[in-house]
Amino acid sequence: MTQALIQIRNLHFSRGRSKIFDGIDMDIHAGRITAVMGPSGTGKTTLLKLIGGQLKPDAGEIMVDGLNVHQLKRADLYKLRQKMGMLFQSGALLTDLSVFENIAYPLREHTNLSDSLIRSMVLIKLQAVGLSSAHHLMPSELSGGMARRVALARAMALDPMMIMYDEPFTGQDPISLGVLVKLIRDTNNALKLTSIVVSHDVDETLSIADDVKIISQGKVVAAGTKEEIKHSDSPWVRQFIDGQADGPVPFHYPGDTIEQQLLQDIR
Amino acid sequence: MKALINSVSRLGRGTIFLSKILAGIPQLFLRFQLVVQQVYSVGVQTLFITLIAGLFVGMVLALQLYYTLTTFGATDTLGMIVDLSLVRELGPVVAALLFAGRAGSALTAEIGLMKATEQLSGLEMMAVDPVHRIIAPRFLAGFISMPLLAAIFSAVGILGAYSVGVDLLGVDSGAFWSQIQAKVDFYDDVMNGIIKSVVFGFIVSWIAVFEGYDCIPTSEGVARATTRTVVHSSLAVLAMDFVLTAIMYQ
Ligand SMILES: Nc1ncnc2c1ncn2[C@@H]1O[C@H](COP(=O)(O)OP(=O)(O)OP(=O)(O)O)[C@@H](O)[C@H]1O
Ligand SMILES: [Mg+2]
Numbered sequence: 001m002t003q004a005l006i007q008i009r010n011l012h013f014s015r016g017r018s019k020i021f022d023g024i025d026m027d028i029h030a031g032r033i034t035a036v037m038g039p040s041g042t043g044k045t046t047l048l049k050l051i052g053g054q055l056k057p058d059a060g061e062i063m064v065d066g067l068n069v070h071q072l073k074r075a076d077l078y079k080l081r082q083k084m085g086m087l088f089q090s091g092a093l094l095t096d097l098s099v100f101e102n103i104a105y106p107l108r109e110h111t112n113l114s115d116s117l118i119r120s121m122v123l124i125k126l127q128a129v130g131l132s133s134a135h136h137l138m139p140s141e142l143s144g145g146m147a148r149r150v151a152l153a154r155a156m157a158l159d160p161m162m163i164m165y166d167e168p169f170t171g172q173d174p175i176s177l178g179v180l181v182k183l184i185r186d187t188n189n190a191l192k193l194t195s196i197v198v199s200h201d202v203d204e205t206l207s208i209a210d211d212v213k214i215i216s217q218g219k220v221v222a223a224g225t226k227e228e229i230k231h232s233d234s235p236w237v238r239q240f241i242d243g244q245a246d247g248p249v250p251f252h253y254p255g256d257t258i259e260q261q262l263l264q265d266i267r
Numbered sequence: 268m269k270a271l272i273n274s275v276s277r278l279g280r281g282t283i284f285l286s287k288i289l290a291g292i293p294q295l296f297l298r299f300q301l302v303v304q305q306v307y308s309v310g311v312q313t314l315f316i317t318l319i320a321g322l323f324v325g326m327v328l329a330l331q332l333y334y335t336l337t338t339f340g341a342t343d344t345l346g347m348i349v350d351l352s353l354v355r356e357l358g359p360v361v362a363a364l365l366f367a368g369r370a371g372s373a374l375t376a377e378i379g380l381m382k383a384t385e386q387l388s389g390l391e392m393m394a395v396d397p398v399h400r401i402i403a404p405r406f407l408a409g410f411i412s413m414p415l416l417a418a419i420f421s422a423v424g425i426l427g428a429y430s431v432g433v434d435l436l437g438v439d440s441g442a443f444w445s446q447i448q449a450k451v452d453f454y455d456d457v458m459n460g461i462i463k464s465v466v467f468g469f470i471v472s473w474i475a476v477f478e479g480y481d482c483i484p485t486s487e488g489v490a491r492a493t494t495r496t497v498v499h500s501s502l503a504v505l506a507m508d509f510v511l512t513a514i515m516y517q
Contacts, residue, residue, distance in 0.1 A: 092389030
């Protein structure tokens with residue numbers, strides 16, 4: 001296999017006293033869709049923000065396209081980010097701009113295209129997410145699922161080399177879900193993109209992913225191609241894929257057990 | 268002790284933040300419509316209360332002064348005294364307090380909400396610097412609007428004093444204006460008032476954008492930051508007013 005587009009080496013990161021990543025290594029290969037799965041609160045969003053250079057690791061490094069993200073100068077980091085699309089978990093649309101202007105925003109900032117060209121590009125992107133007739137709405141007039149699809153269109157606006165999707169499937173009805181899964185797959189193949197999909201939806205994610213990484217408690221507990229993961233008999237993988245409460249992946253936030261807490265109340 | 272360290276570190280962050288804003292201002296001349304939009308929205312927010320407040324302050328001043336001045340038989344100087352109080356003190360200070368309460372708090376809430384809803388992070392990931400695109404235009408707009416609002420406040424205040432003093436209480440209209448013309452100095456009074464309002468505009472805008480940008484990105488964090496903006500910028504305006512007055516009229 002070729003050199004990985006994103007190489008994460010020995011990544012350590014903590015928030016206050018809680019350790020979020022405790023030495024993670026990960027390779028994400030160009031042209032493939034990599035799913036990052038893990039229980040809620042393990043740091044999947046944090047990982048994407050580290051890759052995007054919005055957070056600094058305590059130790060370790062992240063190389064994107066041969067560049068060490070956290071040693072770049074500001075201007076170079078911004079140049080790199082133009083090649084990275086990111087779909088935020090919350091959508092993160094600019095609330096004072098219409099749907100159309102939100103998607104046009106990165107084009108206006110980073111290109112000198114004429115207004116009519118920008119218009120066609122925006123409408124094409126909106127068409128792809130099924131919202132071309134919603135271009136005049138304001139973000140406050142959208143449902144959560146629609147907002148996320150607009151955000152997806154915006155992430156694709158600059159035709160980046162890679163897109164990071166944070167929970168793209170949450171809040172979608174079965175039809176738009178099917179469309180989105182196909183859209184992510186098709187854009188990845190047609191534009192030779194690299195995609196990272198963070199998600200809990202095991203079935204949808206496994207249906208589009210080429211590679212799968214499962215993280216839990218600050219470590220990568222399983223990594224491999226989709227087929228390897230599907231047929232893996234590691235207890236970590238089985239528990240996550242089959243959705244069992246008992247197993248090596250803790251369902252509870254670490255700390256005192258409920259028995260200890262109840263006893264403290266009595267004392 | 269912890270509170271002290273906290274304040275010092277906030278002051279440090281605020282200063283670094285200010286230097287980033289200032290570094291972003293030259294770029295704004297290429298995108299001046301961003302600033303114009305913000306001046307417009309600050310103006311719309313604050314103009315109305317500035318007009319009303321200016322009118323009433325002027326009217327009250329005229330009433331109060333008239334009764335005192337009658338005892339000395341000096342009611343002709345009413346216009347001049349009102350004008351000096353407004354231009355030197357009340358115009359810049361009261362307009363700045365109103366500005367902090369209305370536009371400053373709105374600015375903090377807007378930026379804080381943009382942070383809480385990840386709009387600022389979203390911009391960063393689109394390779395757009397939020398300090399340059401979002402913060403700097405708002406800061407500059409506040410800075411530009413403040414002297415204008417203070418001038419409007421003083422002008423309306425003088426009209427309010429005129430309507431009470433001349434129309435209602437019978438002060439001579441000619442004396443009202445000629446005393447102003449004779450005794451109010453352009454440099455000593457008007458310019459110093461303008462300098463004050465420029466300084467206040469700078470302080471209030473700085474505090475407002477910093478509190479918004481630095482807030483804890485939750486609804487509670489935004490609410491607290493908004494309150495802090497009003498309290499801190501009002502106190503800062505009053506304290507700075509003392510310092511400036513002491514320097515200007517020593
Ligand atoms: N701004 C923050 N300050 C402090 N701690 C944070 C902050 N953001 C996240 N955390 C902590 O970091 C951990 C990882 O958060 P993250 O958002 O990356 O989880 P996630 O895997 O994306 O979860 P989910 O699947 O629910 O989105 C959480 O335990 C959370 O408590
Ligand atoms: Mg998340």
